Amino acid sequence: MVILGSGPNRIGQGIEFDYACVQASFALRELGVKSVMVNCNPETVSTDYDTSDKLYFEPLTFNDVLPIIEREKPRGVIVQFGGQTPLKLALALKKAGAPIIGTDPNDIDRAENRKLFNEIIEKLKLKQPEGATATNVDEAVAVAERIGYPVLVRPSYVLGGRAMEIVYDQNGLEFYMKYAVKASPEHPVLVDRFLKSATEIDVDALSDGSDVYVAGIMEHIEEAGIHSGDSSCVLPPHSLPENVVKEIERQTIMLAKELNVIGLMNIQFAVQNGEIYILEVNPRASRTVPFVSKATGLSLARIATKVMLGHKLKDLVSLRGAIAPKQSPELNMGDCHAPSGLAMTKHYSVKTPVFPFNKFPGVDTILGPEMKSTGEVMGIAETFGEAFAKAQEAAGNKLPSHGSIFISIKDTDKEAIIPIAVSLIESGFNVVATRGTKMFLHEHGVPATGINKLLEGPPHIVDALKNKKIQLVINTTAGRPSIGDSYSIRRTALERGVPYFTTIEGAKAAAESVKIVKRNAGAINIKPIQKYNLDY
Amino acid sequence: MPRRSDIHKILLIGSGPIVIGQGCEFDYSGTQACKALKEEGYEVVLINSNPATIMTDPEVADRTYIEPLTFEYVSKLIELERPDALLPTLGGQTALNLAVKLAEEGVLKKYNVEMLGASLEAIKKAEDRELFKAAMKKIGLDVPKSMTVTSHEEARVAVKALGYPIIIRPAFTLGGSGGNISYSEEDFERMVESGLIASPIRQLLLEESILGWKEFELEVMRDKKDNVVIICSIENLDPMGIHTGDSITVAPQQTLTDREYQVMRDASIKVIREIGVDTGGSNIQFGVDPKNGRQVVIEMNPRVSRSSSLASKATGFPIAKIAAKLAIGYTLDELPNDITKETMAAFEPTIDYVVTKIPRFAFEKFPHTSPMLTTQMKSVGEAMAIGRTFEESLLKALRSLECGWKGLDPIAGASPGEVMKRLREPTPDRILWVGEAFRQGIGVEEVYELTKIDPWFLHKISAIVKTGDTHFQKSSCPRSFRTVDTCAAEFIAYTPYFYSTIGEEDDLLARGTQGLWLFWAPAPIASARG
Amino acid sequence: MKKAYLILSDGKIFQGASFGFENETAGEVVFNTSISGYQEILTDPSYHGQIVVMTYPHIGNYGINPEDMESDKPQVAGFIVRSYCENPSNWRMTETLASFLKRHKIVAGTGFDTRTIVKYIRDNGAKPALLIVSDELPKDAVERAKKVPSMNGQDLASKVTCVAPRRCKAVAPRRREVVLYDFGAKRNITRMLQERGCNVTVVPATTPAKEVLKMKPDGIMLSNGPGDPAAVTYAIENIKQLLGKVPIFGICLGHQLLALALGGKTYKLKFGHRGGNQPVKNLRTGKVEITSQNHGFAVDADSLKNTEITHINLNDNTIEGIAAPKLKAYSVQYHPEASPGPHDASYLFDQFMEMMR
Incomplete structure (x- = not known):
């Protein structure tokens, strides 16, 4: 078997894909099959010549890979694990006769191709945010008019959400179409409705062609709209009602079958007011594979590899702590059904990204749909709060146990902030806010000290941050204009190492964590991962 | 033992x-x-x-x-x-x-x-700039003139003595974090401030500028019996002033005579002994004045580093694995060389190919930042390529980057003025601008003046551009695969580690080991090359 | 560029292009794995009669300079590389490698598949060969290649030794008098002695022992050199007469001659050791030295009696150093004077100084 690696690390395609490739190699070794790795990244385990039976240190281009395949004459070529890099080569290699195994490149294409994807969604009667493709400015504007602002725009077929943006009005849209991308009939731009205040869910699943196993359901601790690689997430989900979780599972299984997935699949959902929308389907290993593997104790990429070689899921996966396989009459698919997210693991695992912002002076730290993180950390604990706290600390963002918290939020978040502010005050913090927010809080019986915005002159928030008077920042904004205003707040917080949250979800998680940390009174609980998943 | x-x-x-x-x-x-x-x-x-x-x-x-x-x-x-x-x-x-x-x-x-692996004392001697300087003086090695400061006032005194441009290096950081080059008073204070914040001990080294000097690195290993070996030598194509993590680098070194190389080798052995890394690997960086060969020690990392991974992949010598075994008491002559299976790990790999490492950046993600390369590392990843010649290796590296480059691609619509500017101000695509400069007929000397990239590299790049075969794939010679074996074919090697080259015999086929790969049924593959 | 052909005595042919003197030459094909140091290698008289193949592809990178000469001219019979560098760059450079070789009439080829040649030598042994510059391969080339003599039994030291004695003054105080038998001596041996305060009298290889003793030396240096040590019978005789009378230090060929003088035997290795990365274990201290080597013959361990083996090659356990302490004589197979190569073994010169008190 030839495994195509993921190339040099970059944002959007980092070590996670290399991880999957290495796991594939291990799986092949366990099966007694010779593995051949092809990659050009010197930093990784995949290019350790001990990892596979053979290593070709070569560029991952069609002309470089094909001679290797011709030379090795493998039984199969694995393209699913290296992210976009080998995937781009899949179709061409298949045409040239390479024995691609796993999900067929044509099915992979169906998921990535807008038109074909729409057909699938319609056929399965699922929901996705309204949208259309546009090949020029006028078309884009017309689509946006129809579906309503804000819209999410991006070029099709990219990695890491490159050049993806949330656009709030026509001017913004025109600017984007003129300067950010070069749209054309061959390179259409996708214009979709942006779901505000929705919760994003990431699902990793395995399928062997007949059975589907939902391996991990992750709930994002940020609104949909921030690239999934950039947001913190928790496994299992901690705020979704059970019926929503079940529905997500059902939809996952349907999609896996429809796309004839053999191996891994990742789906991104958004849940808004109880409605489930499908954002993206990737019939390949995703960035979250290592995280899910560590959280659940199941080595997803390894299982996927065995599945790709013809093994059956039911022989590979021991359903720890599972509900017995259900036969859903309406589905009639004889599916091997994984336990729901809540039952799957008894502990909580939180993944938090780290960013390179301090390396780039002058960069705004606001997260948008384009992925910006370089890496991630993980926190594991018995409770969500503690896991989140650990993850924050591991990311260099240690949550405070006392002090002052600065709150400045957009109007639409004002309702939601009340319980958060109350919780923080109960945990012993002072709340500091700018005029509008302060008045709102007072109206609702929440005490807060006032402080000036930067433009209002000293004593203002940026100075307070510089002087270490603020220990945590909650600062949400909407639209472009106010983003500029609070830029210095975010930038200063970053420079001074003050944890800050730019979404309500993040703030909620922070409040919960802070409460637990205080309750634990500084005690540290640690456990080796070998112990976590053995506990049932 | x-x-x-x-x-x-x-x-x-x-x-x-x-x-x-x-x-x-x-x-x-x-x-x-x-x-x-x-x-x-x-x-x-x-x-x-x-x-x-x-x-x-x-x-x-x-x-x-x-x-x-x-x-x-x-x-x-x-x-x-x-x-x-x-x-x-x-x-x-x-x-x-x-x-x-x-x-x-x-x-x-x-x-x-x-x-x-390394004692507290050794770590501090290497990382604390003052202690390091003193240690180097003690063993008679030259370092760039510098002063250690812990405050703005001290910094101002230092820059008066050392002059501009001045290099700012915070202590105990990674990737040159917080570091910078200040060319004038305008940005000096701001950079000093960033530096002090970045260093966990609020200490900065302000150093005379050796911008434009050649930069080299040696990967060294030592065991508890005081046996020291050099695993790999690396030459930076980009001169001092650009962090080695952001530079295009080549292994082995290309432009030092043996005499000069041995001086560097002797120095690195002295350094690892004086700093006191008892067992394991270290990375030592040197600057060399291209005018007169003067060598200075820039810094030392008393640990496995990014370069160690590169050196391991470049030579086939598994540095981290051996370092771990040295840490628990083995000596280099007790550990087998997994590649030749008959010899020991106490040797210095010699290679018969050229390795090029090229960094990968992500500036497209941060469109409002300046993509200028400085002493603070900004790359997010790297690609490496192996070839029998530098030309082959460089071109393979360029197309391994996955940023759409096929080789030394031409830059459409580049005016001579712009070319000059881009040569002077290093950005991630500078190597393409070098190629473009040659395409436009600019001479090697002029390009050297602007970039300070050693003429050896420049001549090679110029030659690539002149042949027009900037993809190195048009060659009609068949592709063959050769082995990485740590010993330049002196011993039979069993490593299954290969790279491709053009126009030479194939190590794989010559080995006649097709019989080993019994698992694979031949699949009919149409040769559908475009 | 004209084509160049390397024809081995067993009929195997390799092709490249000429970048040196356009002619024909014959010699034993050997390879050297050093990455840098071609100038020292080319000018090392030990390579007399040999066609040297460099494993490292880029050769000529830093041109030629006047300081790094190990003798007054290149000594190789021929030179083969993968990629000759036409535009060298180094601050000490005074001419290009090609110009240097052409000037000295050395035949050299580039563009050869050196790795394959090396593998061939490794698997089949060092072979005599012809190196011909010509666009067409001459019809009788293979026949003539078969007739090129092998190294065995050849006394080449006499071909490269100096004609008359000469004196090299010390460049540091301490003042010892050393007589150096020039069997093809590399200059750096003399330099190392001079730097430690020795006045060195370099004498021709055939100089009788009596004459050497007349010079009242504090120590005798037996230099490196080309060819089969067993064929240098006159030297072996002379050394026998000197043993025990004056401290003796031998390098490379000198080491082999010392062993022979002590009653041992030498043999030809399959393809020799040539490079700057050879690990040698010092059996007295247990430490490892990385050494510079260039030899095709070695001392047979079993043949030694009453002689201590002080160093061995960590790769193949061949003898790298011997000593006869009672006779105040010791020698090493490798090159402590390096040039090219690592300086790990320079302590051996200090040892010599100690011995000469």
Whole structure:
């Protein structure tokens, strides 16, 4: 078997894909099959010549890979694990006769191709945010008019959400179409409705062609709209009602079958007011594979590899702590059904990204749909709060146990902030806010000290941050204009190492964590991962 | 000497999340080390907060803790696990800084944990700029003129003495974090401030500018018997002034005569001995004045580094694995060379090919930042390529980058003025601008004046451009595969590690080992090359 | 560029292009794995009669300079590389490698598949060969290649030794008198002695022992050199007469001659050791030295009696150093004077100084 690696690390395609490739190699070794790795990244385990039976240190281009395949004459070529890099080569290699195994490149294409994807969604009667493709400015504007602002725009077929943006009005849209991308009939731009205040869910699943196993359901601790690689997430989900979780599972299984997935699949959902929308389907290993593997104790990429070689899921996966396989009459698919997210693991695992912002002076730290993180950390604990706290600390963002918290939020978040502010005050913090927010809080019986915005002159928030008077920042904004205003707040917080949250979800998680940390009174609980998943 | 039997449980600290300056190279070294130690029968405890690593797989270490890499958590871990020893030299700067803190705060002493690989003293001597300078003076090695400062006032005094341009290096950071080059008073204060914040001990080294000098690195290993070997020599194509992580680098070094190289080799042996790295690997950086060959020691990393991963892949010598075994008592002549299977690890690899490493940037993600390359590392990853010649290796590296380049691609519509500007101000695509300059007929001397890239490289690039075969794929010669064997074919090698080249015999076919690969049924493959 | 052909005595042919003197030459094909140091290698008289193949592809990178000469001219019979560098760059450079070789009439080829040649030598042994510059391969080339003599039994030291004695003054105080038998001596041996305060009298290889003793030396240096040590019978005789009378230090060929004088035997290695990365274990200290080597013959361990083996090659356990302490004589197979190569073994010169008190 030839495994195509993921190339040099970059944002959007980092070590996670290399991880999957290495796991594939291990799986092949366990099966007694010779593995051949092809990659050009010197930093990784995949290019350790001990990892596979053979290593070709070569560029991952069609002309470089094909001679290797011709030379090795493998039984199969694995393209699913290296992210976009080998995937781009899949179709061409298949045409040239390479024995691609796993999900067929044509099915992979169906998921990535807008038109074909729409057909699938319609056929399965699922929901996705309204949208259309546009090949020029006028078309884009017309689509946006129809579906309503804000819209999410991006070029099709990219990695890491490159050049993806949330656009709030026509001017913004025109600017984007003129300067950010070069749209054309061959390179259409996708214009979709942006779901505000929705919760994003990431699902990793395995399928062997007949059975589907939902391996991990992750709930994002940020609104949909921030690239999934950039947001913190928790496994299992901690705020979704059970019926929503079940529905997500059902939809996952349907999609896996429809796309004839053999191996891994990742789906991104958004849940808004109880409605489930499908954002993206990737019939390949995703960035979250290592995280899910560590959280659940199941080595997803390894299982996927065995599945790709013809093994059956039911022989590979021991359903720890599972509900017995259900036969859903309406589905009639004889599916091997994984336990729901809540039952799957008894502990909580939180993944938090780290960013390179301090390396780039002058960069705004606001997260948008384009992925910006370089890496991630993980926190594991018995409770969500503690896991989140650990993850924050591991990311260099240690949550405070006392002090002052600065709150400045957009109007639409004002309702939601009340319980958060109350919780923080109960945990012993002072709340500091700018005029509008302060008045709102007072109206609702929440005490807060006032402080000036930067433009209002000293004593203002940026100075307070510089002087270490603020220990945590909650600062949400909407639209472009106010983003500029609070830029210095975010930038200063970053420079001074003050944890800050730019979404309500993040703030909620922070409040919960802070409460637990205080309750634990500084005690540290640690456990080796070998112990976590053995506990049932 | 037999491996130590007085210790049983070893704690390894990982490097945490991938950040600029500290990437997955430590996953590679950490994983190798865990494997090596387990092989020797030790119980391995690992702590790392990054789940996206092979090292944190439950089978790699015996007890794996995915927990924050902070002083408190590691202390708690030591209290719980009571390891006999700590190996902090395989987790990058993060692990090293933690180890220093643990030692200084008395945690290691309290729980009787021995630090393997490098002592606290050695780490400090290497990382603390003042101590390092003094150590170099002691062994008679030249360093760039510098002054250590801990405040703005001191900085102002220093720049008066050393002049502009001046290099700012914060102590105990990774990837040159917080570092910069100041060309004038305009940005000096701001850069000093950033630097002081970036250094955990608020210490900066302000250094005379040796911008434009050639930059070299040596990867060195030492065992407890004081045997020292050089694993790899690396020459930076980009001169001093651009962080080595952001430079295009080549192994082995190309432009030093043997005499000059031996001076550097002797110096690096002295350095590793004086700093006191008892066992393991180190990375030592040198600057060389192209006018007169004067050599200065720039810095030393008393640990496995990004370059070690590169050196391991470039030479086939598994540095981290051997370092781990040296840490527990073996000497280099006791460890077998896995590649030749008949010789020992006590040797210096020699290579018969050229390796080029090229960094990968992500400036497209941050469109409002300046993509200028300085002493602070900004790249997020790298690609490497192996070829029988520098030309082949460079072109393969360019197309390995996955940023759409097929080789030394031409730059459409570039005016001569723009070319000059881009040569002077290094950006990630500067190498393409060099190619473009030659395409437009600009001479090597002029390009050298603007870039300070050694003429050896420039002539080669110019030649590539002149032949027009900038993809190196148009050649009608068949492609063959050759082996990486650490010994330039002097010994028969069993490594299954290959690279492709054009126009030469094939090592694989010549070996006649097709019979080994019995698993594979031949599949009919249409040769559909465009 | 004209084509160049390397024809081995067993009929195997390799092709490249000429970049040196356009002619024909014959010699034993050997390879050297050093990455840098071609100038020292080319000018090392030990390579007399040999066609040297460099494993490292880029050769000529830093041109030629007047300081790094190990003798007054290139000594190789021929030179083969993968990629000759036409535009060298180094601050000490005074001419290009090609110009240097052409000037000295050395035949050289580039563009050869050096790795394959090396593998061939490794698997089949060092072979005599012809190196011909010509666009067409001459019809009788293979026949003539078969007739090129092998190294065995050849006394080449006499071909490269100096004609008359000469004196090299010390450049540091301490003042010892050393007589150096020039069997093809590399200059750096003399330099190393001079730097430690020795006045060195370099004498021709055939100089009788009596004459050497008349010079009242504090120590005798037996230099490196080309060819089969067993064929240098006159030297072996002379050394026998000197043993025990004056401290003796031998290098490379000198070491082999010392062993023979002590009653041992030498044999030809399959393809020799040539490079700057050879690990040698010092059996007295247990430490490892990385050394510079260039030899095709070695001392047979079993043949030694009453002689201590002080160093061995870590790769293949061949003898790298011997000593006869009672006779105050010792020698090493490798090159402590390096040039090219690592300086790990320079302590051996200090040892010599100690012995000469």
